[in-house]
Amino acid sequence: MQPRIVIADDHPLFRGALAHAVARVWPGAAVFEASSAAEARAALQAGGAECLLLDLHMADSSGLSVLMDLRQDYPALPIVIVSASEEPRVAAAAAQLGAAGFIPKSASLDAIREGLAAVQGGDAWFAEGHAGEDDDLARIASLTPAQRRILAGIRQGLLNKQIAYELSISEATVKAHITAILRKLGVGSRTQAVLVAAKLDVDQPVAEPAQA
Known part of the structure; x- marks a missing residue:
């Protein structure tokens, strides 16, 4: 095939x-x-x-x-x-x-x-010397897709009612998810959750097309 x-x-x-x-x-x-x-x-x-x-x-x-x-x-x-x-x-x-x-x-x-x-061939390919695992990333990866969507809303500065409207769910459901998100990330506030989630960000440098 x-x-x-x-x-x-x-x-x-x-x-x-x-x-x-x-x-x-x-x-x-x-x-x-x-x-x-x-x-x-x-x-x-x-x-x-x-x-x-x-x-x-x-x-x-x-x-x-x-x-x-x-x-x-x-x-x-x-x-x-x-x-x-x-x-x-x-x-x-x-x-x-x-x-x-x-x-x-x-x-x-x-x-x-x-x-x-x-x-x-079934192998991984990464540059030598990259850093080890990050506990915060492991915690982020443990979030469900719904929790990641709510975390994205928190990062945008949305209120609970705004997140509920955007995702077509109840505000009570949003609050329950946020409680679970904070627990999984090991933090005590929305601000701390945003700081942890910032590890998903990647700066965008200017690059030139690959050369032979």
């Missing part, structure tokens, strides 16, 4: 470079390009994808939350993060949250192909 690879990145030049690398690692693969997380989801819902190459910054997504959500929905799918960020903490966080690999956008095409080949 023809392999299907999904490339999710909002920069056409990077998608082109990644498609070139994919063609070398998965000859004859059907490549589906997406410029947003929503388009990536649509491609994945069609079924049969062998790998997702995922940028952390697109119009409808930013940071590691999109990785957590996709891992929740597609636990068996290898997801390779392709990011302009080269911070060791970001690569470490991606690994802890279930990514199969982390490839900086500054990497050469040879390095990108090397990373993709490792993932194709």
Whole structure:
């Protein structure tokens, strides 16, 4: 069966470079390009994808939350993060949250192909020396999808009644979820929860397309 690879990145030049690398690692693969997380989801819902190459910054997504959500929905799918960020903490966080690999956008095409080949063979591929696991990330990963949506509302500064309206649930349900969120994160206030959740953020440096 023809392999299907999904490339999710909002920069056409990077998608082109990644498609070139994919063609070398998965000859004859059907490549589906997406410029947003929503388009990536649509491609994945069609079924049969062998790998997702995922940028952390697109119009409808930013940071590691999109990785957590996709891992929740597609636990068996290898997801390779392709990011302009080269911070060791970001690569470490991606690994802890279930990514199969982390490839900086500054990497050469040879390095990108090397990373993709490792993932194709069932191995993880991360730069050497990335940091160890973070207890706060483990706590965030323990939240349910509903709790993560409510935490996102808290981070936006929304009141309980506003979160309830946005999610079409009762304010009492929101309060119950917030109590559970604070307990799981090991914090005592909404402000502390926001500070913990900030570890999902990833700065967006400027990167140039990969060079051969």
